[in-house]
Each structure stands twice: as C-alpha cells, then as structure tokens.
Amino acid sequence: MSPRILSPLFVLALCAVPAAAEELRVMSYNVWGGGANEEKGIDETLAVLRAANPDIVGIQETRTEGEVCEADYCPPGGTSVAAALAEAMGFYHYDQTAENVALWANAIISRYPIGPATPNDLCVPIEAPGRTVWACNVHLDDEPYQPYQLLGIEYGPAPFIDNAEDAIRFAEETRGPAIALLIDDMAATAEGDITLVFGDFNEPSGHDWTEAAAEAGLHPIAVDWPTTGALESLGFKDAYRVVHPDPVAKPAFTWTPWGDEADPEDHHDRIDFVLVRGDVAVTDAAIVGEAGPRTDLAVDPWPSDHRAVLAVITYD
Numbered sequence: 003m004s005p006r007i008l009s010p011l012f013v014l015a016l017c018a019v020p021a022a023a024e025e026l027r028v029m030s031y032n033v034w035g036g037g038a039n040e041e042k043g044i045d046e047t048l049a050v051l052r053a054a055n056p057d058i059v060g061i062q063e064t065r066t067e068g069e070v071c072e073a074d075y076c077p078p079g080g081t082s083v084a085a086a087l088a089e090a091m092g093f094y095h096y097d098q099t100a101e102n103v104a105l106w107a108n109a110i111i112s113r114y115p116i117g118p119a120t121p122n123d124l125c126v127p128i129e130a131p132g133r134t135v136w137a138c139n140v141h142l143d144d145e146p147y148q149p150y151q152l153l154g155i156e157y158g159p160a161p162f163i164d165n166a167e168d169a170i171r172f173a174e175e176t177r178g179p180a181i182a183l184l185i186d187d188m189a190a191t192a193e194g195d196i197t198l199v200f201g202d203f204n205e206p207s208g209h210d211w212t213e214a215a216a217e218a219g220l221h222p223i224a225v226d227w228p229t230t231g232a233l234e235s236l237g238f239k240d241a242y243r244v245v246h247p248d249p250v251a252k253p254a255f256t257w258t259p260w261g262d263e264a265d266p267e268d269h270h271d272r273i274d275f276v277l278v279r280g281d282v283a284v285t286d287a288a289i290v291g292e293a294g295p296r297t298d299l300a301v302d303p304w305p306s307d308h309r310a311v312l313a314v315i316t317y318d
Contacts, residue, residue: 061111073147151172212249
C-alpha cells in the first residue's frame with residue numbers, strides 16, 4: 003500500500019484539536035479513627051474510598067480519640083491509619099505529624115507522588131497529570147463551637163450568645179491562628195498553581211447560614227462565618243456550593259450522620275469542605291455518606307461520625 007499524503011489543510015486541522023482536559027476527583031474525609039474508635043479495622047473506611055474513587059484525599063482524625071476526650075482537651079491516641087489506607091488503595095501518603103492549632107491527626111493520600119511539606123506541615127505538592135497541585139489539609143478547633151453557643155447547647159466552658167457579631171468574634175478567636183498558619187504555608191505556592199484546601203473546619207459557611215436558610219428553620223440566624231470567608235477572599239471557591247448553590251434545597255450536612263436533626267442537644271451542619279483555587283473548573287460535587295436524604299453518594303455501612311465531601315475538578 004502506498005503511503006497516504008496528507009493535505010496541508012488536514013495537517014493544520016489536526017494541530018488545531020485542543021488537548022483533552024485533565025480531571026481529578028478530590029475528597030475531604032474525617033475518618034473518625036478509621037474504625038479504631040469502635041475497635042474495628044479499616045475495611046469499612048476503605049470501602050468508602052473505593053466507592054468514591056478519589057485521586058487526592060485530605061483525611062482528618064487518622065488516629066483515635068484519646069482515653070481523655072473533653073470539649074477543651076482531646077489529644078489523639080493510637081497509630082495513624084493513613085499508611086494502611088494508602089497501601090490498600092495503591093496510593094502515596096503523607097502523615098501530617100506537626101503539633102499546631104491547624105492539625106489533629108491529619109494525613110493526605112494521593113494516587114500521584116507527594117512532595118515535601120510546607121513549614122507548618124499543612125500543604126504538600128502533588129505531581130498530578132500535567133500540573134503540580136498543592137493539597138492543604140486542616141482540622142480546626144471545635145471549642146468553643148459557635149452553633150452550640152447560639153443554640154444554648156452546653157459544650158465546654160464557652161458562654162451562650164445570641165447574635166451574629168459575637169458568633170463571628172468567637173469564630174475568629176478560635177480558628178484565626180490556624181488560618182494564619184495555613185496562609186503562611188500557602189506562600190510556597192506560585193501564582194496560578196492549583197491549590198486545594200481540605201478540612202474539618204468545625205465551623206459552618208456563610209453560604210449555608212443565610213437568611214433563607216434561617217427562614218427555612220435550618221439554622222437559627224444568618225451568619226457570615228469568617229473562616230471559609232477568609233479563604234474565599236484569597237480566591238478560593240467552595241466546591242460543593244459551586245455545583246449546588248442553594249443551601250435550602252441542598253443543606254449538605256456533614257455533621258453528623260448520627261441522630262435526629264430535631265434533637266435539641268445537637269445541630270446538624272456543613273463543617274467539612276473542599277476549597278479550590280486556580281485555573282480550574284468544578285464540574286461535580288457530592289456528599290458521601292450513609293443511604294438517606296442528606297447523601298448524594300451512599301455507602302453502607304457508614305463508618306464515621308462525619309459525612310465526606312467529594313468534588314470533581316478539571317483543568318488544561
């Protein structure tokens with residue numbers, strides 16, 4: 003067969019075909035000890051990861067709650083499950099072992115190689131297809147917990163409050179130092195880099211505590227919560243709310259899959275997040291949890307006291 007000669011116009015057309023966008027599935031997941039708090043192995047936690055099929059995961063509570071665990075004092079105990087989860091998934095892993103106010107038994111696992119961490123141990127570079135992606139992962143302080151303060155639910159020595167201004171002030175005092183550490187670490191990223199922030203923030207979002215949500219009875223008042231707001235002021239987008247902007251139609255509660263939402267001694271809320279910054283599109287997002295009306299992707303049995311957040315991002 004004689005070789006086929008391509009016309010110049012056909013060659014130009016081939017060169018003009020744009021490259022396909024890369025896709026990453028990214029997840030924030032408080033694993034509540036990965037089974038160890040109930041003296042189980044990692045099998046149920048691993049089933050969640052396999053069902054969600056993420057590429058990068060920010061994990062919180064990789065270790066157990068200690069023998070003494072009070073609202074204002076609860077050091078982690080035991081061994082991190084991150085290495086075992088990563089090995090079972092065929093992933094890389096990094097345990098964030100620094101002791102500071104932004105961490106409580108955190109780790110990052112990834113389908114792709116992980117580079118050295120930033121000085122406060124909060125962010126790592128990941129060699130994703132075609133780009134370096136910075137993954138940052140935090141677990142912020144839950145005491146005082148402002149939703150409980152507003153609702154008169156006892157939790158530690160914090161006083162009760164009745165207005166948004168006090169809620170914001172307490173939230174800034176409680177989590178502001180951790181966010182300062184995170185901002186310092188993000189200085190390692192270059193302009194235009196894709197940056198992900200995963201975390202159990204132990205604070206809601208102003209996208210959820212809106213006037214409409216308060217009128218619907220989901221929250222007591224509207225509050226423009228400062229921690230997610232501080233990151234959004236730096237160019238981050240709340241991945242779940244990009245895809246599901248209506249907090250009344252999609253409350254997306256991650257705290258907690260346990261108990262009755264009408265229980266006066268608790269308050270169900272969205273406190274786990276995937277935040278995204280850079281030249282990237284968020285194309286899908288889901289709450290991963292037990293089968294039920296608050297879950298987009300169901301996995302039973304569900305092994306944690308938090309639901310997880312999964313987002314799909316694309317980039318060139």
